[in-house]
Amino acid sequence: MGIGATAGVAAVGGIALSAQASSDSSSGSAGAAGSLAFDPDGFSKLTTTVTDTAGTEHNVTYHFWKAITYVANPVDETYQSLIVSAPVEIDGTAVDPTDAPILLANSIGGYMPSSVADATEVGGGGSAMGGGAAPSGAAPSSSTSAAPNANANSNTNATGGATASNQLLALAAGYVVIEPGARGRTLKNSDGEYYGTAPAAIVDLKAAVRYIKANKGLIPGDVDKIVSAGTSAGGALSSLLGASGDSPIYEKYLKELGAADASDAIFAVGAWCPITDLEHADGAYEWNWGANDLSTGKQVDQTVSKQLKAQFAEYQAGLKLRGLDGFGPLNARNYDDYLVEQYLQPSATTYLAALSDADRATYLAANTFITWSAGKATFGWDDFLTHVGARKKDTPAFDAFDLSAGENNEFGAGTTENRHFTAFGAKNDTTGLSSRRVAADIPEKLNLMNPMYHLVEKVNDRRSKHWWIRLGTSDSDTSHVISANLAARLDNLGDDVNHLYYWDQGHGANTDPGDFITWIADVTSFGKEKGADKKGKRN
Numbered sequence: 001m002g003i004g005a006t007a008g009v010a011a012v013g014g015i016a017l018s019a020q021a022s023s024d025s026s027s028g029s030a031g032a033a034g035s036l037a038f039d040p041d042g043f044s045k046l047t048t049t050v051t052d053t054a055g056t057e058h059n060v061t062y063h064f065w066k067a068i069t070y071v072a073n074p075v076d077e078t079y080q081s082l083i084v085s086a087p088v089e090i091d092g093t094a095v096d097p098t099d100a101p102i103l104l105a106n107s108i109g110g111y112m113p114s115s116v117a118d119a120t121e122v123g124g125g126g127s128a129m130g131g132g133a134a135p136s137g138a139a140p141s142s143s144t145s146a147a148p149n150a151n152a153n154s155n156t157n158a159t160g161g162a163t164a165s166n167q168l169l170a171l172a173a174g175y176v177v178i179e180p181g182a183r184g185r186t187l188k189n190s191d192g193e194y195y196g197t198a199p200a201a202i203v204d205l206k207a208a209v210r211y212i213k214a215n216k217g218l219i220p221g222d223v224d225k226i227v228s229a230g231t232s233a234g235g236a237l238s239s240l241l242g243a244s245g246d247s248p249i250y251e252k253y254l255k256e257l258g259a260a261d262a263s264d265a266i267f268a269v270g271a272w273c274p275i276t277d278l279e280h281a282d283g284a285y286e287w288n289w290g291a292n293d294l295s296t297g298k299q300v301d302q303t304v305s306k307q308l309k310a311q312f313a314e315y316q317a318g319l320k321l322r323g324l325d326g327f328g329p330l331n332a333r334n335y336d337d338y339l340v341e342q343y344l345q346p347s348a349t350t351y352l353a354a355l356s357d358a359d360r361a362t363y364l365a366a367n368t369f370i371t372w373s374a375g376k377a378t379f380g381w382d383d384f385l386t387h388v389g390a391r392k393k394d395t396p397a398f399d400a401f402d403l404s405a406g407e408n409n410e411f412g413a414g415t416t417e418n419r420h421f422t423a424f425g426a427k428n429d430t431t432g433l434s435s436r437r438v439a440a441d442i443p444e445k446l447n448l449m450n451p452m453y454h455l456v457e458k459v460n461d462r463r464s465k466h467w468w469i470r471l472g473t474s475d476s477d478t479s480h481v482i483s484a485n486l487a488a489r490l491d492n493l494g495d496d497v498n499h500l501y502y503w504d505q506g507h508g509a510n511t512d513p514g515d516f517i518t519w520i521a522d523v524t525s526f527g528k529e530k531g532a533d534k535k536g537k538r539n
Contacts (some may be wrong), residue, residue, distance in 0.1 A: 010352025018270050034351040035072050036260050038215035039065075043089075046121060050172040053514035054410060058172040058356065061089035063220070067117045070180070070211035071204075074193055076187065078117045080257070082180040082208050085122035086220035087171050095174050100193035101176045101524045102212065102221035103170040104266070106205065111410040113184030113196055125165045125179035166229055166270075166510070171516045172528075176221030180208035180238075185409045192415045199253060199448035201233075205241050207259040208248055214260035225524045228464075229270035229516075230476070233510050236276035236451075242464030243451035250448065253373035256365035268466035268517060268523055274486065278407055279422055279446050282396040283312030287332060289391040291382075292476070294369055300395040300502050304428075311424065315480075324497070330488060336381035339480055343501045344384055348377035351503035392476040393505075399425030411445060421446060454461075455489045466496045466523040469515055472505030496523065 011130040016315050028281045043063035046119035050058045050346060067081040074080040074437075086097040096265045107125040108114045166176045182204035183196035216223045230238035244250070245265025277284070281366075286308040310485040315334035323338045330338055352360050354376060364372055369383035394400075399422040408418035408425075419439060426438050447453045454463065467490050471483045480501070498519060502509045521527055 011136065024435040027343055027452070032283075035069070036211060036214060036258075037219040038068070040218050040220075041082075043086075044272070048122065048168070048171075052169060052172060058364055059089075059306075060087055060091075060172050062122065062171060064121060067119065067181075068211075070208045070260075071368055072509070073256065075200075075257070076183060079113050079115050079181045079183045079187070079196070079412070080204055081091055081487060082117055082178055082211070083116045083119045083122075083124060083169070084219065085171055085177040085179075086130055087123045087174055087176075090172060090174060092344055096176065098177050099222050099526075100175050100220070101225040101267075101520050101526050102174050102223065102519070103166065104226050104228045104236060105167050105170075105177060105179050105207075106182065106214075106228070107179065108182060108184065108201060108214060108229040108230060109182070109187045109232050110406050111198075111201060111233040112406075113187050114234075116179050117180045117181065119179070122171055122177055123179075123246055125181060125508045141527070144226060161337050163424065166516065169300045170520070173517050173521070175517075175520065176211060178208075178221075180205060182208075183187075185406065185412065194412045194414070194417065197412045198445045199412050199497040201237055202240050202244075202449065203250055203253040203257065204265040205237055206244075207254055209241070209264040209325070210260040210262040211265060214262040215513050223266065224523075225526070226266040227268040227270060227367040227520050227524070228266050229272075231272040231510070233275050235271035236273035236449075238269050239274050239451045239467075239469075240449065240454075241278055242266055244466070245462035247462075247463065248453060251443075265462040266464055268468070268520070269464045271466040271483075272470045272510055273472065273475050273477065274469070276485055277450055277482055277485065278398055279450065280312070280315050280409075281398045281478060281482060282424070283308045283310075283315060284481040284485075285313040285322040285397040286360075286395060287335070289385075289393075289476050290395075290481035292385055292389065294388040294394060296391075300391075304395050308424070312481075316485075317321045319485065319489070321485060322442075323488060324491050324499075330485075335481060335484075337510050339484060340379070340381050340384065343480070343484065343499075345377055345379065345474060347503040348379070387475045388474050388476065390476075396422075396425060396480075401428045404427070410449075413439070413441065434506045444489055451486065452489060455486075455493060463493075464495075467498065468519055469497065469499040470502065470510065470512075471510040472507060473503045474504055475507045 043065050045061065047059065047061045050060055052058060063086045065084040067083055069081045069082055070076045086093055100405050106114060114125060120172055128474060139444045167179065170177050183200040185194070185197045188195035212226065213223045225333050228238040228241050246263055286305045290305040290309060307457050314333050316330065316335065322328060323330050324342055327338055327342065347507055348370060349463060352363065352372060355363060367387065369387060371378045398405055399420055402409060403420065405416040408420065411419045411421040413419065420429060421438060421442050423438060429434050429436060469483050469487050471480065483499065487497050491497045505511060
């Protein structure tokens with residue numbers, strides 16, 4: 001259906017999404033004051049062309065607000081600011097974004113700093129890493145950051161071949177797009193002190209949400225329908241933002257920054273390949289990839305690998321998770337079967353079913369470990385591991401014995417660049433540290449950075465209840481268990497979880513961005529109740 005004269009739709013990837021008629025009125029009341037008051041008239045009027053996932057072009061006119069500092073007492077305005085893009089005309093028809101969902105798209109990769117200070121258009125956010133990272137939804141680099149943080153996770157978001165980023169697709173669908181910057185682990189002041197390490201990034205994102213909510217009625221969009229999106233470390237932070245809504249453990253940090261007096265709970269989460277649950281990530285990684293050699297052909301230290309696998313088994317048993325779709329209790333003994341049945345075989349089936357007969361035959365001939373029968377792909381875990389091939393990271397993958405991982409830097413403090421954050425890493429340190437124990441503040445920092453800490457019965461009912469989680473099957477930046485555990489925990493709590501893996505895709509893949517845009521419309525009911533005309537008729 002095309003866009004009507006009063007209230008209509010914008011089609012993105014063949015998907016009809018509501019775009020309401022233009023109006024001068026706004027609802028709600030502003031809760032921010034002084035430096036934290038949003039200026040509704042401080043925009044520039046821009047136009048862009050968005051090609052959706054079906055190849056259709058959409059002409060979008062939107063209001064764009066340049067970098068706005070979202071805290072009263074910023075540590076570094078270069079990173080603690082956000083940009084706002086709100087559509088006002090789509091394919092020649094005026095639209096009103098007042099009640100539209102808000103896509104909060106971060107471009108954080110590797111827990112590095114991300115800035116929108118110089119952004120001049122939608123999708124202008126980027127990481128400080130490597131001279132600037134792609135916007136949320138744009139193709140990343142697959143390399144890791146340079147030494148001394150050689151194991152860092154250095155990508156942001158990816159499209160997997162799509163023609164537009166999540167931000168652009170959202171804008172063309174009538175959504176408001178807000179892109180926050182955030183401090184990251186490499187930032188250092190003139191005294192040599194690191195001021196962007198944990199928990200700076202999540203505190204900044206929470207402050208951005210509080211700014212948005214405090215400006216209800218001034219800032220465009222429905223502040224009660226914020227959907228966070230991010231990839232890799234950005235996906236981890238997006239998950240954490242959704243899991244920890246209004247948690248009091250962040251309050252002292254937010255007060256120091258002069259964050260707005262408002263809620264930081266969000267409505268929904270989009271997380272691609274989240275690098276999270278860091279204190280248990282080494283064990284999960286070895287359980288998953290311990291049998292795979294590095295790209296050099298070298299096998300990792302099997303003694304260390306086996307010790308970490310044992311740690312994973314103990315941790316997994318303690319979680320007491322049940323698999324999706326009635327699988328039953330998840331443990332180290334059956335998790336391979338669970339991943340194969342719940343995610344990997346369905347992923348391969350979807351991929352193969354979409355191929356032409358000739359292309360499918362060619363793929364199957366090259367990958368004989370897959371049995372294709374009655375339109376379904378079947379195979380075993382060991383063959384899948386062989387198919388993926390080399391693992392990306394040495395062992396330990398996250399708390400490196402030589403403190404070389406980006407995550408060691410994420411838990412740095414003061415003038416100390418890198419620190420251990422697990423007892424196992426500290427005990428086996430190879431850098432000559434005088435103490436083989438983690439620092440006293442590390443347990444608190446881990447709680448502040450891990451969504452799993454918050455996802456416990458009756459602890460935080462202010463969490464997001466709608467979750468979109470994605471991972472590439474060939475992604476060995478982390479363990480497949482990490483996102484599967486997150487999904488299982490959420491499902492066990494009764495949340496709405498949309499989780500799948502992309503076949504043969506690596507870290508940062510996003511091969512169904514049009515579906516994500518549709519999902520946002522579905523979970524927020526955008527274009528349904530809010531698309532009704534004055535007589536109560538729905539479009």
